[in-house]
Amino acid sequence: MPVVTLACQAMATRFEMVLHGENPTALRAAGEEAVNEIEKLEDQLSLYRAWTEIAHLNARAADEPVKVSPPVFALLKQARALSLETGGAFDITIAPLVRCWGFMHGSGRVPAAEQLAEARARVGMGLVEFHEANSTVRFSRPGVMLDLGAIGKGYAIDRALVALREAGVTSGLIHGGTSTIYALGNPPDADFWQVAIERPPNSAGLSDFPETVALRDESLSVSAIWAKAFEAHGKSFGHLIDPRTGEPASDAVLAAVILPSATETDALSTALLVGAREVHARLAQSRPAIRTLLVLKTGNGLQVESRGLQK
Ligand code: AMP
Ligand code: MG
Helix, strand or coil, X not given: CCEEEEEEEECCEEEEEEEECXXXXXXXXXXXXXXXXXXXXXXXXXXXXXXXXXXXXXXXCCCCCEECCHHHHHHHHHHHHHHHHCCCCCCHHHHHHHHHCCCCCCCCCCCCHHHHHHHHCCCXXXXXXXXXXXXXXXXXXXXXXXXXXXXXXXXXXXXXXXXXXXXXXXXXXXXXXXXXEEEXXXXXXXXXXXXXXXXXXXXXXXXXXCCCEEECCEEEEEEXXXXXXXXXXXXXXXXXXXXXXXXXXXXXXXEEXXXXXXXXXXXXXXXXXXXXXXXXXXXXXXXXXXXXXXXXXXXXXXXEEEECCCC
């Protein structure tokens, strides 16, 4: 069966897709539509580009209510709901803490206590006010800053999928930065796509780490502590920060979540890494069908906790 591959650079990462179908010309046209969707989002969501809706909010919403487009308004409300669901472990107002820990434009550093306290006071979804009637958002104090880095890639994949499905594509794989991957339908020769998750460093002895996971019409997101981290005072500090403590997450090294929505898996894998056991228990309650993999640090090594992973 013909196969078509496409790639694009957006949201500081690389998106790739592999599409299967009878007609390569139609597949390529559908893939290009999907790439357009992803590239369009970069202009709405990036906080690093001055003209995006999120940059606009970050610059002005502490002074006045700022109108946002209906899809961005809906995404921000979804992010708020995911924050509530995870007991605050996922929080798109994390930006002041990401900056304070030196991860915004650099590779990380330990902040001074006053800087940390100042950043913490600017973090919390409760500081973001939503005005439904006129689709505006306002921050209740200066210094609040949104960062959609933990949900944007998944959202982009969901949007790309709408374009692919509308064009009749029924089989393919699409990923953003390898951390979120969506398996559309099944491959031409099997019932499921088999996707491997990169093992954590020094995990050779971890026997219950899955070789692959089987996916069909599902998204897999993986958050990993070693993806971006620095060492100081004999300790390792990663780029995922617990909004409730202001400290880099340190109980788990890897978290993976499988669900039909890539927006949700992206946000929830971040939340699971940050909140570890506590968020794992919460998600088991709120989403009985969720499939998860969590690799926890123990006194002398690593330990796997998983739910529903194997089909
Ligand atoms: P991901 O790779 O999807 O887990 O997302 C990583 C990015 O999410 C980081 O680089 C930060 O920009 C942002 N981030 C860090 N901690 C959190 C958090 N607790 N909630 C939401 N976003 C976060
Ligand atoms: Mg994420």
